[in-house]
Amino acid sequence: MNLVVVENIYLLVIVTLISVLQNAFFALKVEKECKTQNVNAAAFERVSCANRNCMDAYPTFLAVMWCAGLCLSQAPAAFAGIIYLVVRQKYFVGYMGQTSQSTPGYLFGKRVLGFLSLMCIVGISSYLLVRFYGNGYKEYVETIANAASALLLIP
Amino acid sequence: MNLVVVENIYLLVIVTLISVLQNAFFALKVEKECKTQNVNAAAFERVSCANRNCMDAYPTFLAVMWCAGLCLSQAPAAFAGIIYLVVRQKYFVGYMGQTSQSTPGYLFGKRVLGFLSLMCIVGISSYLLVRFYGNGYKEYVETIANAASALLLIP
C-alpha cells in the first residue's frame, strides 16, 4: 500500500496494535488462571468473565474507532481510543479484585464509545452537507473535534 | 481523510453505526437484567445467551459486509446489512420471549451472510478477470448485484 494511505491511518493502527497487546495480556491472565483452576475456581470465573465482557465489546470499539477516524479525523479518534484502553484496563483490574468491594457492571467506556459514535455521525453529516451544499467548514468541524476530545479527560 | 474515500464507504459507515447502536441496546438489556438477576435468573440467562450469540456473529458480519462493499459495490452491501440488522433484532426479541414457544437456534441471518459472501466472491473474481482479461463487464456485475439484493426481502 502506498504511503498516502498509511499517512491517514497510522495513528489508528498504533492504537489497534496497543489494544491487541492488551488483549494478549488479558488472554495470558485467563490462561494462567485456567491452569490453576482446581485451586481457585472463583478467581478463574472472575477473570474469565472480565475477559469475555471486554471481548464482547471489542469489535464494537474497533468498528467505531476506525469509522470515526476515517470519516472525520484520525487524531481525536486515536486519542479517544487510548482513553478507552485505559478505561478497559481499569475495568479488568477492578474486576479481578474482590467483587464485593468493587462491582463494575457489564458495561464500561460508554462515554468514549458515545463520543466516537458522535464523531462518526458528525463526519457523515459533514460529508453529506459538503456533497450537497459545497464545502468550506470541514476544517472548522475537525478543529472542534480535536478540542472536544480533550473533554474526555474529565473523569 | 479526503472526501474521495468517504464517498465510497459512507453507506457502510452508516450501517456500522446503526449496528453499534443496536449492540448498545442489547448491552443495556443485559445490564438491566444483570441488576435484577436475583429476582429472575432465567430471564438473565436468556438475555445473556441471546447477546452472546449475537456478539459471536458480529465480527463475521462486519468483515463480510465491508469486504463486499469494498470489492463490489456499497449500495447492495449496505442494504443487506440493514436486512441483517432487522433479522438480528427479531432473533434477539424472540430469544427473550418464552423459549418453549419460540425456539430460535444458534444461527441466524444465514441467508444474508451467504449473500454477502457471494458478493465478495463475485467482486474478487470480477477483479481477477478484469486484471487478466481486460474490463468491460464491471457495470454489468454491479447491476446484477443491485437487483439480487432485492431478493433478500422475500421471507
Next chain:
Amino acid sequence: MNLVVVENIYLLVIVTLISVLQNAFFALKVEKECKTQNVNAAAFERVSCANRNCMDAYPTFLAVMWCAGLCLSQAPAAFAGIIYLVVRQKYFVGYMGQTSQSTPGYLFGKRVLGFLSLMCIVGISSYLLVRFYGNGYKEYVETIANAASALLLIP
C-alpha cells in the same frame, strides 16, 4: 470502489472470506451438537467452548492481519493469515476430541499473531522513518517480510 484499491487488498479479502467460511463451519458444528444436546451434554460443552475461544480471538486476528497488510505488504500478511486458519482448524478439531488425550489451552496461534504484530510495528516504523528521513529502503523491508513469513512453516 475502483480497481486500484482492490488491487492492494484482494489477497486479504480472500483470506477473510476463507475465515468466514471456517466460522460458518464452526457454527454449524455447534448448531448440530445443540440439537442433540440432551443425548451428549459433554460434547456440546466442548464444541461450544472451542467455538467461543475461537470467536474471542477472531476480531484480534482480523485487526492485526488487516493492519499488517495495509501498513507493510499484503502477500506475507495473507500467508500468515492462512497459517493461522490452519492452526485454528487443528485447535478446533483437537478440542472436539477426548479432552483427556489432547488438552489444548486457551490460546493458540500465538506465533502467527506475534509475527503479524511485528509486521505492523515494522510497517509503522518504516512509514515514520520514511516520513522523517526520506525513503529508499521500503522495498528492502518488504523483501525481508516476504522471506520471514516462510519461517512460520517451521512447526
